Amino acid sequence: MRKAFRQLAFYIFLIGSWQLIASLRIWPPYLLPSPGNVLGALRDGLTDQTFLVATGISMRRIALGYGLSVLLGISLGLLLATNRFLEESLGGFVLSLQSLPSICWLPLAVLWFGLTETAILFVVLMGSLLAVTISTEMGIRHVPRIYLQAGRNLGARGPRLFWHVLLPASLPHLVSGLKQGWAFAWRSLISGEMIFVSLGLGHLLMMGRDLNDMSQVVAVMILIMALGQVVDHVLFGRLEHSIRHKWGIVSFR
């Protein structure tokens, strides 16, 4: 309760100072819009539905791209964790690929797929794939042997052993990778959308720039931030809470 109060106080202070500086007119409104301007832009965008449409498009893309990367990443991580040959060959390569900012995949994607939806999905996928892969591999490697032994003794084999024992046992480890993957995917998406015309939130940002409409730019930035926060809280907050509830005290690495 006190924490919420402090946070509220902080935001009031932040917006208040912003309003104050804007009203001093040191910079013209097209460089520094007032909170009111931004709020207006936000309201306009929401009422004429451009923001909603863009949000819908971006969310659909991230759901697809991120969903795919989670599926692929977990499978790849499992292969790396269980196959020594793959680990020794592909493992190091995956690590070095991860140091590549995901937007670097955009030129490649455009050459392969053209300026298409697929190209954007590819960039989003590559944004989070490696983080998920690496955390899955680490997660599985850190599963105490006793869970596997117990699972096998109780009759779990092959895919069921993976699904019912290995995966849930590595979840505390995996969550941090999923979360990181999500953050990477979200960034890649917005950057990708900014670079080529494709509707979506990133595109809306660039449109604001082209129209010299700073209020819209800031409004969209706030929207992107808010969406990121909401997903983080709703999806991962719940997941972490559930793990903590079940396992007792767990540190997420």
Place this chain on the structure above:
Amino acid sequence: MAKSSILGGGKNGGRAEAPIMSEVSETPWLRESKLILENVSRSYSSSNGTLTALENINLAVKEGEFLCIVGPSGCGKSTLLNLMAGLDRPTSGTIWADGHPMEVPHKGHILIFQELGLFPWLTVRENVEFGLRMQGIGEKERRNRARDYLRMVHLSRFENSYIHQLSGGMKQRVALARAFALEPDVLLMDEPFAALDAQTRDLLHEELERIWIETHKTIFFVTHNVREAVRLGDRVILLTFRPGRLKSGFFVDLPRPRHLEDPALIKTAREVLEQLRGEINKAVEAEYNRDEESI
């Protein structure tokens, strides 16, 4: 102390010494015994040599027998149980289950691990259901059976708790229920009560004995505590230290339910302990030498 066969055919008197080594390949044994270990050895090789954990184990376990294996820590008890559960293969020798060479891993041989291995992501009831679920048993039946066995170990009230919310003795009972719910052919128990306080252990001894009398499962119980072995077992066998060999066996013919404080039981335990003392000293010495080396 009178000698008797490895199968425990002639129980003469309160207690009898049973030689362990015998010709196992005589066929009737294969048919009569639940489990037969024939010249079973297991060694581990590493960069600094080979460690023989178990050497030439010959043993026959009767159906419905409550067999206790006692040995100092590090003598290969867990290794033996892993072999019997089919989670590991002997380096040499054969294990027969119901007259057939054992599959790996073996379905009807359920092991309660020393570390339990309860799943923290599942509730108590889901833990008990786990094995049934792997057998493809439907949700409703699974739930009913899990509830029956949770009632048996007096944990009904905690069916929806998670593992970290339970005390040590309660966890132990979940592991018991999880194993019994599968209605195993052979129940293998690895020092299950070692980490518990005396009162809880007494209680669980009573519960285990009661359940065994009710179900008459074959139980293979491993412990380093001689009194516990005498308290529970029909037969107590000593496992020697490095290499692990079966040393001698005793039939315990005391009436059940037994009590840990019963003078007759204490006397028997003391005699068994005399036999074991040399082995325990050897274990302590080895432990001590290892510490010296690492300094």
